[in-house]
Amino acid sequence: xxxxxxxxxxxxxxxxxxSRRQFMxxxxxxxxxxxxxxxxxxxxxxxxxxxxIAASDGxxxxxxxxxxxxxxxxxxxSLMHHGQTNLSLSRIQIVQDSTExxxxxxxxxxxxxxPFPSCVEACPTGAMHxxxxxxxxxxxxxxxxxxxxxxxxxxxxxxxxxxxxxxxxAQKCDLCTNTPNWNNKEEGMLACVEACSTRALELTKEIPMxxxxxxxxxxxxxxxxxxxxxxxxx
Amino acid sequence: xxxxxxxxxxxIDLTTQEVGEIETAKxxxxxxxxxxxxxxxxxxxxxxxxxxxxxPRNIIQIMTSPLTGTFAPSAGGRVRVSYVxxxxxxxxxxxxSLIGGRLGSMIKFAGWDGVVITGKSETPVWINVIQDxxxxxxxxxxxxxxxxxxxxxxxxxxxxxxxxxWNYLGTGRxxxxxxxxxxxxxxxxxxxxxxxxxALIHDAGQxxxxxxxxxxxxxxNLKALSIYGTGGVEIADPTGLMEARQWxxxxxxxxxxxxxxxxxxxxxxxxxxxxxxxxxxxxxxARVHGCSGCIRNCKGRTERKMGNESRCLDFLWYSSFDMAAxxxxxxxxxxxxxxxxQRLGIxxxxxxxxxxxxxxxxxxxxxxxxxQIESSLPYDLIGExxxxxxxxxxxxxxxxxxADLALGLWQCATKWGRLEEDVASGWLPLQASGxxxxxxARHETEWGWGNLFQERDHNMHDFNYFVFxxxxxxxxxxxxxxxSAERMAEIISSKxxxxxxxxxxxxHSDEGIYSDSMIKLVRWHTxxxxxxxxxxxxxxxxxxxxxxxxxxxxxxVTPKAEEWLTEAVTAKGEKFEDGIALGRKIYNxxxxxxxxxxxxxDTEVYGEYNYNPSAAPFGLATYEAPYTVPMRIDGEWVYxxxxxxxxxxxxxxxxxxxxxxxxxxxxxxxxxxxxTLEELGLDYIADELESYGKLGA
Numbered sequence: 001x002x003x004x005x006x007x008x009x010x011x012x013x014x015x016x017x018x019s020r021r022q023f024m025x026x027x028x029x030x031x032x033x034x035x036x037x038x039x040x041x042x043x044x045x046x047x048x049x050x051x052x053i054a055a056s057d058g059x060x061x062x063x064x065x066x067x068x069x070x071x072x073x074x075x076x077x078s079l080m081h082h083g084q085t086n087l088s089l090s091r092i093q094i095v096q097d098s099t100e101x102x103x104x105x106x107x108x109x110x111x112x113x114x115p116f117p118s119c120v121e122a123c124p125t126g127a128m129h130x131x132x133x134x135x136x137x138x139x140x141x142x143x144x145x146x147x148x149x150x151x152x153x154x155x156x157x158x159x160x161x162x163x164x165x166x167x168x169x170a171q172k173c174d175l176c177t178n179t180p181n182w183n184n185k186e187e188g189m190l191a192c193v194e195a196c197s198t199r200a201l202e203l204t205k206e207i208p209m210x211x212x213x214x215x216x217x218x219x220x221x222x223x224x225x226x227x228x229x230x231x232x233x234x
Numbered sequence: 235x236x237x238x239x240x241x242x243x244x245x246i247d248l249t250t251q252e253v254g255e256i257e258t259a260k261x262x263x264x265x266x267x268x269x270x271x272x273x274x275x276x277x278x279x280x281x282x283x284x285x286x287x288x289x290p291r292n293i294i295q296i297m298t299s300p301l302t303g304t305f306a307p308s309a310g311g312r313v314r315v316s317y318v319x320x321x322x323x324x325x326x327x328x329x330x331s332l333i334g335g336r337l338g339s340m341i342k343f344a345g346w347d348g349v350v351i352t353g354k355s356e357t358p359v360w361i362n363v364i365q366d367x368x369x370x371x372x373x374x375x376x377x378x379x380x381x382x383x384x385x386x387x388x389x390x391x392x393x394x395x396x397x398x399x400w401n402y403l404g405t406g407r408x409x410x411x412x413x414x415x416x417x418x419x420x421x422x423x424x425x426x427x428x429x430x431x432x433a434l435i436h437d438a439g440q441x442x443x444x445x446x447x448x449x450x451x452x453x454x455n456l457k458a459l460s461i462y463g464t465g466g467v468e469i470a471d472p473t474g475l476m477e478a479r480q481w482x483x484x485x486x487x488x489x490x491x492x493x494x495x496x497x498x499x500x501x502x503x504x505x506x507x508x509x510x511x512x513x514x515x516x517x518x519x520a521r522v523h524g525c526s527g528c529i530r531n532c533k534g535r536t537e538r539k540m541g542n543e544s545r546c547l548d549f550l551w552y553s554s555f556d557m558a559a560x561x562x563x564x565x566x567x568x569x570x571x572x573x574x575x576q577r578l579g580i581x582x583x584x585x586x587x588x589x590x591x592x593x594x595x596x597x598x599x600x601x602x603x604x605x606q607i608e609s610s611l612p613y614d615l616i617g618e619x620x621x622x623x624x625x626x627x628x629x630x631x632x633x634x635x636x637a638d639l640a641l642g643l644w645q646c647a648t649k650w651g652r653l654e655e656d657v658a659s660g661w662l663p664l665q666a667s668g669x670x671x672x673x674x675a676r677h678e679t680e681w682g683w684g685n686l687f688q689e690r691d692h693n694m695h696d697f698n699y700f701v702f703x704x705x706x707x708x709x710x711x712x713x714x715x716x717x718s719a720e721r722m723a724e725i726i727s728s729k730x731x732x733x734x735x736x737x738x739x740x741x742h743s744d745e746g747i748y749s750d751s752m753i754k755l756v757r758w759h760t761x762x763x764x765x766x767x768x769x770x771x772x773x774x775x776x777x778x779x780x781x782x783x784x785x786x787x788x789x790x791v792t793p794k795a796e797e798w799l800t801e802a803v804t805a806k807g808e809k810f811e812d813g814i815a816l817g818r819k820i821y822n823x824x825x826x827x828x829x830x831x832x833x834x835x836d837t838e839v840y841g842e843y844n845y846n847p848s849a850a851p852f853g854l855a856t857y858e859a860p861y862t863v864p865m866r867i868d869g870e871w872v873y874x875x876x877x878x879x880x881x882x883x884x885x886x887x888x889x890x891x892x893x894x895x896x897x898x899x900x901x902x903x904x905x906x907x908x909x910t911l912e913e914l915g916l917d918y919i920a921d922e923l924e925s926y927g928k929l930g931a
Contacts, residue, residue: 065521066521067521068507068521068522068523068524068528068531069521069523069524069535070311070523070524070525070526070527070528070529070531071336071339071526071527072305072526072527072528072529075303075304075305075310075526075527076305076476078466079304079305079469079472079475079476080472080476082466083236083468083469083472084236084466084467084468084469085303085304085305085310085339085466085467085469086343086464086465086466086467087339087343087412087413087414087464088343088410088411088412088464088465088466089466093413095397095398095413095414097397098335098437098438098439098535098542098543099382099386099437099438099539099542100535100539101535101536101537101538101539102519102520102521102534102535102536102537102539103521103537105521105535105539105542106521106535107398109398109413146407148407157398157399158398158399158400158413159400162400162411163407163408163411165407165408165409165410165411165464168408181472181473182472182473182476183473184473184477191476194476194480195305195476195479197307197483197488197507197524197528197529197531198488198491198507198522198531199491
């Protein structure tokens, strides 16, 4: 797969004169869904030589204005995946500046399950891949050689791919497809969503808009809960 | 075995700059927090009779619990700071304060269950803990900085990359990375100048305030502790913890966002989120904010970054004065008041009583320019930003009367020759042990009893929500009670294991407040406080949850939640009543320490205003309203006003005698007896008390 990606990278750039990021940006969320929906393989070359891999079945939306900064999502994520509450092992990151003004006092950084995942592309062994069943971008621990190319390839800051220093491999949000410490998990449940104290997180099957704040949206419920005490949320 | 504990406690000797470890297992039987700290204090204190909190031999401990660092709801983000305090009367007892935010969790993520600090540095320092590495940094240039400036400096010093990037805590690939900031606890500027008032502040508005923790830091030449880690907390039953959390959440606003209950009850667990917003001026945009792992989210951060993370008395100390000066509207003055106490690291709790006292002295011609007590603070501007700034800076920088106030309130009143008169009138309502009136012992009597027998204002609202707030609000609003007095008594009593066979525990009638049932309530409350609230660090703003609008038949999560959550984390098989028993053990250990510090029946006395029929009947705190409380009269439960009630000194003394007897203490002096200590497995403490001639007979 990695070879395909490398070859494709050249083809796309050379044949169309447009980078993949430009392509994704230009098409937008709806377009991507049309292009990628229903694919079950991890990477193909289309008729027009555009490389693509299967869309993820799900995406994590956040409402950063509604987040309370309690970090329960981070603690739940790490606990269900690793059996310990550990902010550094959480695949969602809440970063806060307590003396800053709302709403800039807090940011949520979650994996976008990118329709065109740089992390997958960067992996030399196929460890970082799109799961054939769900499309979620995830890591095969056994194949990871610890080169950290995926971590550096993630276009976002902080990188949504992280190094697990305990088990010595890269990891990222797998939409809870592999939570060995969550015995009674039901299909579609995410640890972070379940633990969230304000409903600031939500799983969607629709591919979010790839530009702007497509992943950080108004998830509702705000006014009822907050205005009891006069808090106004936009 | 994964049980919530990390396994080691960090020890730091500021005198020698030596660093060491204590195995947590040695103290695990005390739970964590206050219990663990008291046990460690007993073992490490060079002189247990020490009462001067500024003595270099004082020990300051920042102790977590097995739940800290988890998402046990409204328990995972708290930590207890313990020390010999600077405020108490007649001496500074071993005391402490709880603090929220992310400090406790970060201590555990750095690989520690707690931090024990002894000795005194020769020069100003701040302590930098990164995982298992401890360094002592020069704090000379930080000494005069406020709490926010100090944290900004340390964050920029410790973090190699910007906030929001992965910071590497080492040079190797596997040394750990985090997007988070170090958690810092710090004093305000030159906190030795106002030690008894000085709180330790963490982030914008998390504080350990009672007893002058910041002053203890300053006395050790210690400005701040920064802690940074990338580890985790291993939990016995992750699925069980998730299940327990979700069950608890069903009783909270968090779990009922589509069907919020409107209730006049100031309930703990079931209250709406963002309760801090009651302190904001109208129209303020803000987010609700919660400590690590919380579901209650009682705090907030505002669009103008004023009042961030403040709550309750941070606002209340000035809000009523602000509103009085502005036709009933809250203005930025209240937020300025918040930020002043947070930035200067001043304990907000005594501030309201201080303003009321100064206002009374000023309006009666005793205080002011050319008056008996000379002062040029702008008293005509009480309620305006200018006065909030002037008063807080007077205390922090010893300006005007600030040098006297900074001694502490009972010390200041003594210096001014006004202690006796002003406490008797209620102008200066020192309720017990030198701490100001929080809730009224004459009416909500259980609050007062709890304070009388402990070393500080216990600040535990377990009964307060229901005994005072709910019936008082129903009465003020002319509402039909949402829970009848009989049902309230039934629910609360049923949850007070092992005293749950007594249906009269919350009887606040004129007879009930001195009854044997009330003794049981005070005992249960103290035991619950000592273990669940201050050792396992369940948040006071959420627990105990007796009555809950989301519960079946209005029943809250206590005691099931405490037991379930603890078991999911520790798998010790501990029942709720085991925790209550352990609370009694912790209380007796502390009682022994207080006894060695000079505590005696004769020093467990109420301020005279509680006995004085001519003192103001209520309203010694601006948030108080005429008290309506539950009581049983002629066999019938009712809610009834107690506004004309004063305490009876003879009955109070009789209550003390019976309370000491119920605790198994010497009735003549309130000291623990050998029989009681041996029953609790504290033989070694009995031996030491005896060696000092302070074992109860």
